[in-house]
Every structure is written in C-alpha cells, then in structure tokens.
Amino acid sequence: MAVPMRQAARMGAYLMKQRLRGNDKYPLIVELEPLFQCNLACEGCGKIQHPEHELRRRMPVAQAIAAIEECGAPMVSIAGGEPLIHPEIDEIVRQLVKRKKFVYLCTNALLLEKKLDKFTPSPYFSWAVHIDGLRERHDASVAREGVFDKAVAAIRAAKAKGFRVTTNTTFFTHDSPETVRSVLDFLNDELEVDQMMVSPAYAYEKAPDQEHFLGVRQTRELFRAAFADGRRKKWRLNHSPLFLDFLEGKADFECTPWGIPSYSLFGWQRPCYLMGDGYTATYKELLETTDWDKYGRGNDPRCDNCMAHCGYEPTAVMAATRSVRHSLRALMQP
Numbered sequence: 001m002a003v004p005m006r007q008a009a010r011m012g013a014y015l016m017k018q019r020l021r022g023n024d025k026y027p028l029i030v031e032l033e034p035l036f037q038c039n040l041a042c043e044g045c046g047k048i049q050h051p052e053h054e055l056r057r058r059m060p061v062a063q064a065i066a067a068i069e070e071c072g073a074p075m076v077s078i079a080g081g082e083p084l085i086h087p088e089i090d091e092i093v094r095q096l097v098k099r100k101k102f103v104y105l106c107t108n109a110l111l112l113e114k115k116l117d118k119f120t121p122s123p124y125f126s127w128a129v130h131i132d133g134l135r136e137r138h139d140a141s142v143a144r145e146g147v148f149d150k151a152v153a154a155i156r157a158a159k160a161k162g163f164r165v166t167t168n169t170t171f172f173t174h175d176s177p178e179t180v181r182s183v184l185d186f187l188n189d190e191l192e193v194d195q196m197m198v199s200p201a202y203a204y205e206k207a208p209d210q211e212h213f214l215g216v217r218q219t220r221e222l223f224r225a226a227f228a229d230g231r232r233k234k235w236r237l238n239h240s241p242l243f244l245d246f247l248e249g250k251a252d253f254e255c256t257p258w259g260i261p262s263y264s265l266f267g268w269q270r271p272c273y274l275m276g277d278g279y280t281a282t283y284k285e286l287l288e289t290t291d292w293d294k295y296g297r298g299n300d301p302r303c304d305n306c307m308a309h310c311g312y313e314p315t316a317v318m319a320a321t322r323s324v325r326h327s328l329r330a331l332m333q334p
Contacts, residue, residue: 004195006123007075007102014074015321025258025287027073028314031273033264034059034092038082040108040142047081055081057265061088065095067263071283075102077128077260084111090118097124104128106168108147112154121162126194129155131167133175133183141170155191166238168197171222173214180226188235195238198223200247202274202308215305220249239309242316247307251316255296255303258287259314271295273310275302 011028018026037055038048048055068076076096083089084107096103106128119125129151132141138148158165167187171180180198187193200219214222226232227248237244245251257272267279268286275295280286296303 004123010074010102011317015318019321027071027259027261027283028317029075029077029260030068030071030073031260031262031310032064032068032076032078032092033080033262034064034078034083034089035081035086036265037085038080038108039085039110040082040144040147042142054265058086058088059265061091061095064092064263065099067268067283068096068101069099071261071263073101075104077104077106079106082108082111084115090115093119093125097122100124102126104166106130108142109151109154110147112151113157116154116158116161116163119163121164123164126164126166127155127158128166128168128197129193130169131183131187132170133179134186137175137179137183141172152191155193159192164194166195166197167193168199170199170201171214172201173218175222177222177225177228180222181231184226184235193236195236197238197309198247199309200307202306213305214307216307219247219307223247224249239313240316240320242319243309243313246312246316253312253315253319255306255311256314256318257292257295257311258290259318260310261286262310274306274308 014028033047035055035058036047036050038045041048078089078092080086083105086092089105093103093105102124104126107130109127109129112127112129130142131148131151132138135148138151139145155165155167169183169187184196184198187196200214200222202213223244227244232244242251242253246253255272260273261283262269262273263283264279267281268283269276270278270280270286270290271292272295280289294300297306298304
C-alpha cells in the first residue's frame with residue numbers, strides 16, 4: 001500500500017474539497033523548518049550555511065502552528081536543521097497532532113533515543129529518519145563515523161515503543177542500482193520500517209559537494225534499473241505509483257512548487273523548499289505574488305535537472321484526481 005489508509009482517505013477528501021471549491025493552487029504538505037542549526041554537516045546539504053546568529057534562532061510554537069493553520073495543509077514535514085535540537089519541538093508536534101495534522105518529524109536520529117520519552121505514539125505522527133545508504137555509504141554522506149549505527153539503534157528503540165517510523169534516503173551520482181536495492185532491502189526486510197521515501201539529490205547552491213548531484217537522465221536510469229523486475233512492489237515505499245513512474249521516466253510531469261511549500265524563520269520561501277528567491281509573510285501572499293510561470297524546466301536553469309519529491313509528488317497526486325487513467329494507476333501497487 002502506497003500510504004496509510006487513514007492518511008489516504010484524508011488526502012482524498014481534501015483534494016476533492018479543493019476541486020469543488022475551484023482552487024487550482026493549494027498545499028498538500030508544508031515543509032516546516034523551525035530552526036536551521038544541525039549537529040551534522042552533510043556534504044549534500046546547503047541548509048547550515050547561514051550565519052551563526054541565524055543558526056541560534058528558534059521558531060516559537062505559536063508561530064509554527066499559525067503558519068500551518070493559515071495555509072490549511074493536512075500534512076506537515078518538520079525539517080531543519082535538526083528539529084530535535086529545538087527545545088519545544090515536542091510541543092510543536094503535540095499541537096499539530098491535536099489538530100489532526102499528519103506530522104513527519106525528519107531527523108538524523110542522533111538525539112532520537114534521548115528525546116523519545118517526550119513524544120507519544122499516534123496514527124498522526126511518524127519519525128522520518130534519514131538513511132542515505134548502508135553503514136559506510138551513510139557515514140560518508142554525513143561526514144561522521146558511527147551515525148548509521150546510532151540511527152539504526154534509534155529506529156529499533158522507537159519501533160519498540162510503538163512509534164510509526166519511516167525513512168528518507170537521498171541518492172547521488174556515486175549510487176548504483178545495487179546500492180539503492182541494498183539499502184531499501186535492509187530498511188524494508190531487516191529493520192522493518194513502516195515506509196520509505198526516496199529522492200534524487202537536488203543541487204543546493206551552498207552545498208559543500210557540488211559534483212555528485214543527479215541529472216534527469218541519470219535519475220531515470222538509476223531508478224529504472226533499481227526498480228526492474230518488479231522490485232519496487234515489494235518495498236513499502238511512501239510515494240504514489242505515479243511519482244515512482246516519474247522517477248523511472250515512465251511518466252513526465254510539470255513541477256507544482258506551491259504543493260509542498262516551505263515555511264521557515266524567514267517566512268514562506270519563494271518558490272519552493274529548494275530555491276530561495278525571497279520570502280513572504282503569508283501563504284496567500286506567496287501564491288499571489290510569485291511569478292510561477294518563470295520556474296520549471298525550460299524556464300529557469302536551476303530547475304532543469306530537478307526531479308525532487310517536493311515539486312513532482314504534488315503533481316502526481318493531483319493528476320490522480322484529474323483523469324480516470326491516472327486514478328486507476330494511483331490505486332495500483334507501487
């Protein structure tokens with residue numbers, strides 16, 4: 001099953017409501033960044049390059065909740081930085097779950113076991129642990145030895161306490177179909193995480209490593225080979241089948257940048273989580289004052305090699321409501 005039944009039903013009702021209201025731009029998930037500070041310095045990440053005074057800032061709980069309520073998205077992905085550094089992250093999660101938002105807390109898991117007792121298992125809450133390969137590959141990606149083992153131990157501890165645990169894995173040019181399969185087999189069969197997300201790396205302008213980001217052709221070749229022989233059907237992937245088709249090059253979509261907007265200490269990021277062309281105070285202002293037509297492949301060179309989840313999964317999800325063929329495909333196994 002692509003997504004949990006409760007979440008799928010809520011999302012289906014939400015999409016239908018937007019269509020009935022005639023809305024053509026609306027959020028599915030918000031990338032909430034309540035801080036930028038992190039306890040790792042991953043080579044493919046450009047989020048920790050802010051000045052020290054910005055890294056010390058923490059978003060107040062009330063500000064975080066107000067932003068989510070204003071845009072009305074049914075799902076929230078809490079990122080950063082490392083969210084577990086935030087002293088009130090448990091209260092942010094508690095308030096969002098209270099409002100029946102589906103919350104994914106993205107973490108490198110270094111602090112997860114220490115903070116576990118501050119959280120309560122809920123069908124509306126999931127840990128989303130970053131695992132960028134098996135031990136050697138993951139530790140190289142985060143530039144520190146021992147992180148993979150700590151993350152695996154934290155996942156087991158969280159599952160033992162009844163939490164829903166998902167993972168997020170980013171792939172680069174030095175990955176192969178074999179490394180994709182090996183990490184997904186490990187997460188699916190040995191760790192038995194509830195679900196897994198995959199993503200080709202996006203070329204953050206400020207990332208230390210600028211040499212190993214996948215382009216469109218490389219992404220399609222990698223996932224087509226990794227998913228061959230029906231392999232993707234055995235993995236509990238937290239994606240719509242249409243998005244996985246997109247990664248393989250079996251389908252093509254335009255980017256929907258407003259579908260997974262980013263809200264941080266600076267405000268609503270224009271035009272998306274991956275590109276910083278300014279900020280707005282409200283989601284309404286983001287929608288109404290952004291020139292969306294100047295972004296996307298063929299319009300902005302920064303978009304030409306992007307196949308990231310935050311731009312294309314919303315398109316795939318919305319496509320399932322607009323044609324019978326896509327609707328039937330979305331109901332199929334990944």
